[in-house]
Amino acid sequence: MRLSARTQYALRAAVELAAAPGGPVPAERISVAQRIPRRFLDNILLQLRRAGLIHSQRGPDGGYWLARPATEISLADIILVIEGVAQENERFPGVSEPLEKVLGALREHQDSLLAEITLAHVAAGSLPNLSR
Template sequence: MQISAKADYAVRALVELAADSARPLTCEGIASAQDIPFRFLKSVFRDLRQAGLVRSQRGCEGGYWIGRDPAAISVAEVMTAVDGEFLTLRGARPDTLAYPGAARRLPDLWRAVEAAAQSVLGRTTIAELAAEGAAGTEGAEDMASQRTGPGSSVRDVSPAVPA
């Protein structure tokens, strides 16, 4: 599974905005703080603004603000805002796939992978990431186990694939 640079940068930018919501932040400032290419970040902000996830203010006091309560913005929503469909396989949604013969169950696996990723990323909010980033890395293992449960992995989802 590959997460696009655009999705990664979008999530990082929103976390940066959520962590410092007292004032608008400039695109240059966010790019510098997160080590993101400035030109690329500008196009990411265009998509985020269209999705209502950020708002902008022009002028010398201008910059970007988070567009909604960061506790109501999931990582999955951000990824969809900048990349379109959450998960595709060769451009097709997993729920539209059908393979013949011995591979006929493979689309079930792709759907299970999508459901697992959607579950984790849909429960993870920008506010949580900003709070955990501000608190340091102490809670990183706790955060992962809260989202996936003890001992969980994508492999744990595979038994749900019908026989």
């Protein structure tokens, strides 16, 4: 799986929000802490807000915060918002046809793992057992 820079930025921003002690986190603070170009971050935060994963508040005491507890937002949730639905792979002809099953199993394993790991896991540094 190859994640775009945009998706990696979105994951980093979401983890930064998950690790915040409470209250709105200004975009500038996220940008600096995660070394995300502010222009990209603003677009990413807007996309996450429109998807209902984060809330925002304007003003001097404004910023962003998670719309649900970090334990209820998986990495897959963030990736799906930014990347969209994965397209089906091309069919494999002839002798290479079994590769479809291999790649399908790989996708299922990847999707399962990303759905299992939450922002809370990453923010706390307590990832579930990743060796399967």
